[in-house]
Amino acid sequence: MSLREVAREVGIAAQSMYLHFADKEQLARAVAEDGYQRVVAAMRDADAQAAAHGADAGERLRAQANAFCTFARTERGVIRLMFGHNASGFGELGQTHPARLLWQQWLDAIHAGEEEGxxxxxxxxxxxxxxxxxxxGRFALWTSTFGRHDAQELTTFVDRTVDTLLRDAHR
Structure with a gap:
């Protein structure tokens, strides 16, 4: 898709797109960066809400994992762009790949468990x-599993995955 096509789709003049983005790769990077920021914000919000209800680190991890899957489910196009084959170039030219923010959020969630022993x-x-x-991986399979798109399947998978991690952890 060209910048002209994007401009037409969002209802603005093509010249306006070029004021903000030199090419579609720059636009893609901006959308992906925004996606990483939004998914991390959703995870942090889920963590804060769980903590406010007295949840331990395991339940907070579960809340963040569910927030990640909810974002992926509701923002499929953004997720495809964030993790698509063209995303490998986002870290070029001395720039940090925008996925680093999400990686740090996962690490922080795991470290919170360590802080609780x-x-x-x-x-x-x-x-x-x-x-x-x-x-x-489960989200990717879920989106392509013969039209079966029951959100509860993702939630069940999240719960089982987090339960397995917590069962294998020791104090």
Whole structure:
């Protein structure tokens, strides 16, 4: 899709797009960056709400994992752009890849468990990778599983995945 097509779709003059974005790659990066910021904000909000209700780190992790999946489910186009094949170039030219923000959020969520005495068998980073990979992978399968798009399936998967991580952690 060209910048002209984007401008036409959103109802503005094509010249207006070029005032803000040099090309569609720059626009894609801006949309992806915004997506990473919004998903992390949703995760932080879920964490804060769970904490306000007295949840422990495990329940707060579950809340954040569900917030991630809810964002992915409701913002499919943005998620595709954030993790699409063209996203690999977002970190070029000395720029930090915008996914770093989301990675840090996953790490912070796992470290919160450590602060409450949980010890992850494979360490914090591997646990964060496992969780993020499992959730994103299940979401990708969910979106392409023969038209079955029951949101409860994702929630059930999140619960089972977090339960497994917490069961394997030790104090």
């Amino acid at each position: 949980l010890r992850w068998p494979d360490g914090a980073e591997q646990t964060a990778i496992l969780l993020w990979s499992a959730l994103f």
